[in-house]
Amino acid sequence: MRAVFEDIKATRKVARINNFWRALATNPAHLESVWRHLKAVMQPGRLDMLTKEMIAVAVSATNGCAYCINSHIAAAQKLGMDNEMLGELMSVVGLFNMTNKLVEGYQVEPDVLPNTE
Amino acid sequence: MRAVFEDIKATRKVARINNFWRALATNPAHLESVWRHLKAVMQPGRLDMLTKEMIAVAVSATNGCAYCINSHIAAAQKLGMDNEMLGELMSVVGLFNMTNKLVEGYQVEPDVLPNTE
Amino acid sequence: MRAVFEDIKATRKVARINNFWRALATNPAHLESVWRHLKAVMQPGRLDMLTKEMIAVAVSATNGCAYCINSHIAAAQKLGMDNEMLGELMSVVGLFNMTNKLVEGYQVEPDVLPNTE
Amino acid sequence: MRAVFEDIKATRKVARINNFWRALATNPAHLESVWRHLKAVMQPGRLDMLTKEMIAVAVSATNGCAYCINSHIAAAQKLGMDNEMLGELMSVVGLFNMTNKLVEGYQVEPDVLPNTE
Amino acid sequence: MRAVFEDIKATRKVARINNFWRALATNPAHLESVWRHLKAVMQPGRLDMLTKEMIAVAVSATNGCAYCINSHIAAAQKLGMDNEMLGELMSVVGLFNMTNKLVEGYQVEPDVLPNTE
Amino acid sequence: MRAVFEDIKATRKVARINNFWRALATNPAHLESVWRHLKAVMQPGRLDMLTKEMIAVAVSATNGCAYCINSHIAAAQKLGMDNEMLGELMSVVGLFNMTNKLVEGYQVEPDVLPNTE
Numbered sequence: 236m237r238a239v240f241e242d243i244k245a246t247r248k249v250a251r252i253n254n255f256w257r258a259l260a261t262n263p264a265h266l267e268s269v270w271r272h273l274k275a276v277m278q279p280g281r282l283d284m285l286t287k288e289m290i291a292v293a294v295s296a297t298n299g300c301a302y303c304i305n306s307h308i309a310a311a312q313k314l315g316m317d318n319e320m321l322g323e324l325m326s327v328v329g330l331f332n333m334t335n336k337l338v339e340g341y342q343v344e345p346d347v348l349p350n351t352e
Numbered sequence: 353m354r355a356v357f358e359d360i361k362a363t364r365k366v367a368r369i370n371n372f373w374r375a376l377a378t379n380p381a382h383l384e385s386v387w388r389h390l391k392a393v394m395q396p397g398r399l400d401m402l403t404k405e406m407i408a409v410a411v412s413a414t415n416g417c418a419y420c421i422n423s424h425i426a427a428a429q430k431l432g433m434d435n436e437m438l439g440e441l442m443s444v445v446g447l448f449n450m451t452n453k454l455v456e457g458y459q460v461e462p463d464v465l466p467n468t469e
Numbered sequence: 470m471r472a473v474f475e476d477i478k479a480t481r482k483v484a485r486i487n488n489f490w491r492a493l494a495t496n497p498a499h500l501e502s503v504w505r506h507l508k509a510v511m512q513p514g515r516l517d518m519l520t521k522e523m524i525a526v527a528v529s530a531t532n533g534c535a536y537c538i539n540s541h542i543a544a545a546q547k548l549g550m551d552n553e554m555l556g557e558l559m560s561v562v563g564l565f566n567m568t569n570k571l572v573e574g575y576q577v578e579p580d581v582l583p584n585t586e
Numbered sequence: 587m588r589a590v591f592e593d594i595k596a597t598r599k600v601a602r603i604n605n606f607w608r609a610l611a612t613n614p615a616h617l618e619s620v621w622r623h624l625k626a627v628m629q630p631g632r633l634d635m636l637t638k639e640m641i642a643v644a645v646s647a648t649n650g651c652a653y654c655i656n657s658h659i660a661a662a663q664k665l666g667m668d669n670e671m672l673g674e675l676m677s678v679v680g681l682f683n684m685t686n687k688l689v690e691g692y693q694v695e696p697d698v699l700p701n702t703e
Numbered sequence: 704m705r706a707v708f709e710d711i712k713a714t715r716k717v718a719r720i721n722n723f724w725r726a727l728a729t730n731p732a733h734l735e736s737v738w739r740h741l742k743a744v745m746q747p748g749r750l751d752m753l754t755k756e757m758i759a760v761a762v763s764a765t766n767g768c769a770y771c772i773n774s775h776i777a778a779a780q781k782l783g784m785d786n787e788m789l790g791e792l793m794s795v796v797g798l799f800n801m802t803n804k805l806v807e808g809y810q811v812e813p814d815v816l817p818n819t820e
Numbered sequence: 821m822r823a824v825f826e827d828i829k830a831t832r833k834v835a836r837i838n839n840f841w842r843a844l845a846t847n848p849a850h851l852e853s854v855w856r857h858l859k860a861v862m863q864p865g866r867l868d869m870l871t872k873e874m875i876a877v878a879v880s881a882t883n884g885c886a887y888c889i890n891s892h893i894a895a896a897q898k899l900g901m902d903n904e905m906l907g908e909l910m911s912v913v914g915l916f917n918m919t920n921k922l923v924e925g926y927q928v929e930p931d932v933l934p935n936t937e
Binding site for chain 5: 409413414416418421422441442445446447449450451452453454456457458459
């Protein structure tokens with residue numbers, strides 16, 4: 236557990252371990268495996284880190300997870316997301332949560348050749 | 353209704369109206385209002401169209417809406433998303449759906465100074 | 470199980486037991502308890518049956534349950550819901566799924582004196 | 587933004603703008619578009635305003651959005667929903683959230699001729 | 704209502720009625736029907752009570768219902784769930800919330816002969 | 821990717837790789853990381869494998885993921901879950917999806933000393 240906490244601090248260049256990781260320490264093997272998986276996914280690749288954190292905000296808002304929303308907005312802001320970008324992000328999240336439910340409500344049949352919704 | 357369909361075709365440069373819009377035509381005033389709102393949100397701004405469509409995929413996968421996932425993946429692919437980018441997008445969506453539920457399950461308390469999850 | 474099936478047929482004045490109830494018969498005690506609970510809730514009271522079935526559609530569309538959406542739309546139609554009413558119902562369901570997620574995304578603070586969203 | 591706020595006050599006959607709309611002001615174009623869409627949907631039609639607000643409560647309870655639940659219950663109460671009606675509304679919301687998940691859990695096959703769930 | 708409260712106290716051997724049941728008392732007939740259904744389901748059968756309460760935690764964490772999570776964790780702890788078991792439970796809940804969304808995101812086709820995910 | 825597929829076959833003693841893992845192969849690094857994480861979580865510990873698979877069914881039914889429900893029910897059946905146990909599992913999943921939404925709908929306040937819901 237201590238080794239994972241040290242790795243989190245070193246990787247993220249932070250002095251304090253967030254409550255999320257402290258909670259996971261209830262199950263140290265799980266803590267280690269989640270951290271390893273998160274480290275594998277959350278590195279710059281074909282998508283940059285800001286895009287990945289904005290996707291995390293979109294997922295968290297759709298799930299309605301308050302801690303997660305706050306935490307990922309903070310992370311995205313650190314990476315350069317300003318209020319205008321946040322406002323656009325939210326507008327997209329809101330819009331497609333609406334259209335998703337309209338699609339379900341009307342039980343829309345697949346398009347032969349889907350273009351865009 | 354016809355005017356909205358013409359506008360959709362012209363705006364999107366497509367010959368065929370997707371089943372989503374056809375379903376909405378059950379309520380023509382609603383069709384028009386949703387289209388107007390979608391047009392307002394889905395234009396390039398501080399976030400580019402590809403990022404917006406990838407966020408749409410993230411929302412749709414989190415909601416488990418099959419039609420929506422297919423439609424937004426197709427739209428993102430048209431805008432340049434290749435399989436590698438799709439694979440990264442999915443890895444981020446999967447990861448944060450897991451951490452969202454871990455946060456809820458452990459009822460994680462807010463961080464004094466949130467860094468990142 | 471047979472007694473419950475007979476009661477469903479008599480109460481609903483239908484000749485065929487829907488697949489939902491057949492599936493529940495996997496656990497006959499559960500079948501009986503769910504049917505008893507449903508009968509207690511789904512009777513006219515301060516809300517009429519059509520309103521109750523439209524609420525059932527709203528819940529089912531929000532959950533994205535295809536069987537449930539189809540079944541409750543059919544039930545509401547039997548009770549008088551026409552296409553115009555369905556269109557309004559869907560517009561309300563779509564709208565508040567959007568605003569729900571915007572509220573979560575922005576982590577909107579409680580109003581001192583809430584009026585309406 | 588100011589124009590939208592004035593329109594909200596005038597339309598709703600309220601002196602104070604709710605926190606929901608204040609939060610949306612992060613993105614003024616979005617605020618305007620959401621308000622316009624909400625105004626188009628939330629007017630009396632084939633469904634009356636009380637029914638629409640009760641549907642909003644059903645959607646919000648299903649999504650577990652605390653602010654939204656409080657806000658739409660308050661709105662429905664203003665329009666005449668008393669405690670007995672609220673109690674019936676909740677009983678319907680609870681019931682169909684249960685049956686929705688039973689349908690999914692048992693993967694119930696479509697009925698040839700659906701009657702009611 | 705009073706009779707139901709007395710039955711809850713007697714059945715559970717508790718001196719205080721939880722806020723959940725107090726809230727349901729808004730609709731006494733509903734209170735009685737929910738309690739009857741819960742009593743029918745929550746008794747030892749082929750699954751023991753601890754397993755049933757852990758399943759309740761899994762459902763509640765997936766739904767993100769704070770009150771429910773706290774209440775079912777407390778109930779499971781009373782029945783013998785220690786921190787290690789809680790940690791394993793959470794790891795399973797987190798994992799399958801991730802894989803569920805990956806399955807949806809990739810729109811995975813049914814296996815001819817499903818083994819395990 | 822091939823190494824992961826071989827490990828899946830060897831660990832699970834199956835001849836065929838499920839479509840879930842084939843889909844993940846879109847992103848081989850992700851496939852490997854998800855598999856490693858799943859292997860870490862899905863081993864017997866303080867909870868046995870059958871309990872873990874039943875929790876997986878509960879999560880999947882709550883999320884409404886058809887592929888996942890089928891796959892985890894099949895896995896649980898292999899481990900000894902019969903129809904009676906499935907019926908009890910479903911009854912618990914249904915019940916607490918109902919009470920979760922009633923708790924949200926009524927915005928139930930935390931109990932000072934939670935016993936059980």
